[in-house]
Amino acid sequence: MKIVIIDYGAGNIQSIKFALERLGYSAVLSDDPKIIKAADKVIFPGVGEASSAMKKLREHRLENLIAELTQPVLGICLGMQLMCNYSEEGNTRGLGIFDVDVVKFTDELKVPQIGWNQIRELKTPLFRDIPENGFIYLVHSYYAPLCGETIAVTDYGIPYSSAVQKDNFWGVQFHPEKSSTLGERILKNFITL
Structure with missing residues (x-):
């Protein structure tokens, strides 16, 4: 099995690579x-700011490639957000894979949301053997x-999408590589899809 981290x-490339290694898989960074x-x-990771990340994708000539992939693709955190139509962060046009716009939490909430929170209403085999209301780690x-x-x-x-899926594309807002055994199980589920 050939796993590539873009x-x-x-x-957060190294932490994803190490999480996969703990599961017995090796990944290539490319x-x-x-x-x-x-x-x-x-795996399409991302940490940072949307407009500068899209600029880096363009510089690496990857902007169009990702949406054309036919194998399973997992976007993590900012990677998931960049797979959406648009992000308010930096007024950024996304890759248009997921038909939703990314918006900022209201000023009434402490941002960024940092730490552990729960996931519920789990669908698709990505969440096989994952309990409802299990805890995952987020920073956004x-x-x-x-x-x-x-x-x-x-x-x-408010309730929001902590994971999305369309065709061969999955996206998670949380960091599975930092979400302990539950996150590792989600990564393993993705690898075995």
């Missing part, structure tokens, strides 16, 4: 379109509202 200079296209599974100020592609919900002032 390396475009905006991500920004080479040929290597990414040849992967069995692709922007979120994807509930939509037709929502496969997990988290509450922070």
